[in-house]
Amino acid sequence: xxxxxxxxxxxxxxxxxxxxxxxxxxxxxxxxxxxxxxxxxxxxxxxxxxxxxxxxxxxxxxxxxxxxxxxxxxxxxxxxxxxxxxxxxxxxxxxxxxxxxxxxxxxxxxxxxxxxxxxxxxxxxxxxxxxxxxxxxxxxxxxxxxxxxxxxxxxxxxxxxxxxxxxxxxxxxxxxxxxxxxxxxxxxxxxxxxxxxxxxxxxxxxxxxxxxxxxxxxxxxxxxxxxxxxxxxxxxxxxxxxxxxxxxxxxxxxxxxxxx
Numbered sequence: 570x571x572x573x574x575x576x577x578x579x580x581x582x583x584x585x586x587x588x589x590x591x592x593x594x595x596x597x598x599x600x601x602x603x604x605x606x607x608x609x610x611x612x613x614x615x616x617x618x619x620x621x622x623x624x625x626x627x628x629x630x631x632x633x634x635x636x637x638x639x640x641x642x643x644x645x646x647x648x649x650x651x652x653x654x655x656x657x658x659x660x661x662x663x664x665x666x667x668x669x670x671x672x673x674x675x676x677x678x679x680x681x682x683x684x685x686x687x688x689x690x691x692x693x694x695x696x697x698x699x700x701x702x703x704x705x706x707x708x709x710x711x712x713x714x715x716x717x718x719x720x721x722x723x724x725x726x727x728x729x730x731x732x733x734x735x736x737x738x739x740x741x742x743x744x745x746x747x748x749x750x751x752x753x754x755x756x757x758x759x760x761x762x763x764x765x766x767x768x769x770x771x772x773x774x775x776x777x778x779x780x781x782x783x784x785x786x787x788x789x790x791x792x793x794x795x796x797x798x799x800x801x802x803x804x805x806x807x808x809x810x811x812x813x814x815x816x817x818x819x820x821x822x823x824x825x826x827x828x829x
Contacts, residue, residue, distance in 0.1 A: 601809060601818040602769060603631060605801065607638035607741050609820070610754040612797050613761055614713070614737055618644035619686030622679070624704065624731070626697040626724065627717035628655040631742050633664040635715060636690045640666070641804045644712075645679045645689045649697045656694050662811065665692035672703050701727040710734040715741060720748050767820035772829075780815040781806075783829070787819060790828055 611618065621644045625635050628650035636659075639646035648665065650656060659665050666689055669675050675691050682689040693700060697718060705727055714731045715738070716724050728738050728750060739754055740747035747753035762768075774780040788802050798820060805817075821829070 598812060598816065600630065600634065601805070601812065601816060602771065603634035603741075604638050604641070604805070604808075605769070605818050605820070606743070606758065607631075607635050607754065608641050608801060609761070609797065610739070610741065610757050611638060611642040611644070611713075613757045614739070616796075618642040618688075618712075620683055621645070621712040622683060622710075623647070623713045623715070624649075624709065624711035624736075625715040625717070626650070626701070628652070628659055628664075628692060629717050632717045633659060633662065635717075635741060636664045636692065637808045640688045640690045640808070641800065643686075643688045645682050645687075645691075647675050647679065647691050647693060647711075649693045649695060649700045651694055651696050656692065659692050663808065665690045668692045668694060670694050672700055672707070676707075676709075698723050705730050711736050713737045713739055715739050715751075716748075717742060724748075725750065762820065765820070766822050768823070768826075769818060770821050770826055771816055771818045774815040774817075777810075777815050780817060783817060787817070787829060790825060 615621065618639070623635070623639045623644045623646040625632055625646065625648045628636070628648050629652075632648055632650065632655070636646055636648045656668065660668060667678050669678065669691060670693070672693065672695070675693050678691050679689060698721070701723060711731055712735070714728055714736045716728075718724065725748070728736075732738055732750070738751040740751040741754045743755065772783060774783065784802050784806065788799065791798055791802075802817075802819070
């Protein structure tokens, strides 16, 4: 018997209220909804992130999600953290392309990719505040700056410096209000999702094959001009190959969800 999402071995969870939330009691792994949330917000800020640089502090689950979302969006990103547990998880999950220990190494890895307008995610194992100070001193100018660390005057001072150079200051955590001067991503996402009548749906699968079949079916239903969801569906499998059970989170209209 085929399941309600049209693919054998598929189980669906709808996250209906409010738009950006998901049911933690039912969704065992919130990683993918977080990545989709951040990727969609990035896509509203700028349609093409090629050649752009994102700097973030902290590699907790939200920081790791930003690293992956930035890669999907096409940016070069640098995420700074010296928490050994966070760094071990980054290596295990593959949330960053490289892990380095100095800002010099990070800059060497990133500069060619920025020039080529190719995506790259770098994790820097170093004290975030020392890296902030060095980044300002060396004239780094990110197009976006974010932090998942607790508020600190040193972060705010550097954020204001980056903002003066043209950086967007964005806060992504759904469970926290944005620090002073930072824009919360929900203020970007809410109007966009309502305009498209999209809700977040998570489909879980018994096998990777069932997930691949679902992705193919979902792609066939997208309008030709839907670059955002096309890029998501064609890019995210590369980053979440190890996720178990296999799942896919996707923005869908009610009609699209029924068609799947």
